[in-house]
Amino acid sequence: MFLGLDDTDSPDGMCTTYLGALIAQALAERGCVVKNMRLIRLNPNVPWKTRGNAGVCIEFDGDVRIASQTAGEFIDKYAMFDCENTNPGFVVCETKPAPDFYYQALRGFCTVEEAKAVLDSIGAVYRGYKNCRGLIGALAAVSAELPDRTYEYLAYRDPAVFGTPRVYDAASVKRSAELTFPHCWDTWDFAADKPVCIPHGKDPVLYGIRGESREWVEKAVSYIDTEAVSCFVIWETNQGTDAHILSADSGFAEGRSYWFDGSVTEAPKTQRGGHVSFSVDGVVCYAFEPTKSFRNVVRKLIEGDKLTVFGSFQNGVMHVEKFCLRHAAEKEIRVSPKCPVCGGRMTSAGKGKGYKCRECSGRVREVACTPRDITEGWYEVPPDARRHLAKPVCRL
Numbered sequence: 001m002f003l004g005l006d007d008t009d010s011p012d013g014m015c016t017t018y019l020g021a022l023i024a025q026a027l028a029e030r031g032c033v034v035k036n037m038r039l040i041r042l043n044p045n046v047p048w049k050t051r052g053n054a055g056v057c058i059e060f061d062g063d064v065r066i067a068s069q070t071a072g073e074f075i076d077k078y079a080m081f082d083c084e085n086t087n088p089g090f091v092v093c094e095t096k097p098a099p100d101f102y103y104q105a106l107r108g109f110c111t112v113e114e115a116k117a118v119l120d121s122i123g124a125v126y127r128g129y130k131n132c133r134g135l136i137g138a139l140a141a142v143s144a145e146l147p148d149r150t151y152e153y154l155a156y157r158d159p160a161v162f163g164t165p166r167v168y169d170a171a172s173v174k175r176s177a178e179l180t181f182p183h184c185w186d187t188w189d190f191a192a193d194k195p196v197c198i199p200h201g202k203d204p205v206l207y208g209i210r211g212e213s214r215e216w217v218e219k220a221v222s223y224i225d226t227e228a229v230s231c232f233v234i235w236e237t238n239q240g241t242d243a244h245i246l247s248a249d250s251g252f253a254e255g256r257s258y259w260f261d262g263s264v265t266e267a268p269k270t271q272r273g274g275h276v277s278f279s280v281d282g283v284v285c286y287a288f289e290p291t292k293s294f295r296n297v298v299r300k301l302i303e304g305d306k307l308t309v310f311g312s313f314q315n316g317v318m319h320v321e322k323f324c325l326r327h328a329a330e331k332e333i334r335v336s337p338k339c340p341v342c343g344g345r346m347t348s349a350g351k352g353k354g355y356k357c358r359e360c361s362g363r364v365r366e367v368a369c370t371p372r373d374i375t376e377g378w379y380e381v382p383p384d385a386r387r388h389l390a391k392p393v394c395r396l
Contacts, residue, residue: 006055006137010083032062055137089134182394304329
């Protein structure tokens with residue numbers, strides 16, 4: 001059996017993964033056997049998402065009626081119905097649907113009508129609330145396939161302290177990151193010297209540790225000292241896999257995410273608000289202000305640099321998530337060099353012809369170049385600006 005759930009949270013609280021954890025506990029108490037828990041991220045460019053655009057799937061052995069009653073009961077009790085963008089939905093089916101709908105929701109857009117058509121075709125039991133948009137994520141979660149998968153250990157707070165500042169030992173979080181990277185990531189931002197795995201909002205999550213296996217996230221958690229944990233789930237997930245990325249060979253469509261190769265055709269410029277723009281083969285790319293130090297790396301690019309760019313295409317421009325500098329162009333010296341014969345000042349001998357000496361007529365045939373302060377390789381936004389689905393460089 002598969003139970004999918006989505007769209008129960010809001011910016012002011014709750015978390016669909018927490019509700020999934022509560023439902024899984026209730027199913028176990030009611031005679032079902034929970035076999036796996038999946039956290040499935042979908043297209044991050046969807047404008048009507050509440051927060052992280054994720055649905056959850058509970059795989060279990062049990063009864064459809066018990067599962068649907070339990071899901072409805074907990075959604076009625078905990079979902080944030082007052083939020084305009086919160087439109088819950090749940091799905092229960094006996095067989096796993098084909099992954100087509102998942103890929104459509106992951107890389108593009110879906111309608112509620114499309115979701116209902118698939119659900120009716122497989123004989124699923126489902127219920128949507130308000131505008132029923134949660135059915136999209138719920139169906140996508142149960143139909144997802146994960147050729148590449150990661151894991152996240154999500155620890156949840158005691159309900160009595162929801163909305164209060166989280167209590168944790170920062171040194172223990174940093175030590176956990178030091179001892180488990182690169183097998184775990186996004187635990188601590190060493191450049192900014194601050195935790196990444198601990199949220200700041202009113203939601204029930206105390207912390208989330210992301211890693212390559214269940215064993216590694218459990219090891220990372222063993223070093224962390226925090227307030228009491230009410231419950232936890234190790235979620236199997238598509239986070240950190242670049243599963244949302246498409247090749248741009250056929251062009252760009254609004255609201256999708258792509259990778260493409262090209263050369264810098266317009267050098268970086270700092271725009272109003274601190275955003276940095278540049279062009280790759282005519283495609284306008286942006287490193288926006290929230291990417292912080294990443295913009296400093298982007299500013300070092302020059303015309304002729306050959307890149308592989310990853311990002312999302314929104315409002316006609318590429319929002320860069322990471323890039324690989326595959327070949328760094330040479331940067332010519334702008335000031336004339338000294339003559340290697342007499343030490344006098346040299347002047348240009350013409351475009352592409354090097355330099356000639358004013359004093360002794362000595363010549364330097366090759367145009368002098370200055371070393372770049374950027375090396376070939378991968379560069380990415382800092383952890384707190386990285387999207388859930390984006391593959392971190394440590395996994396490449």
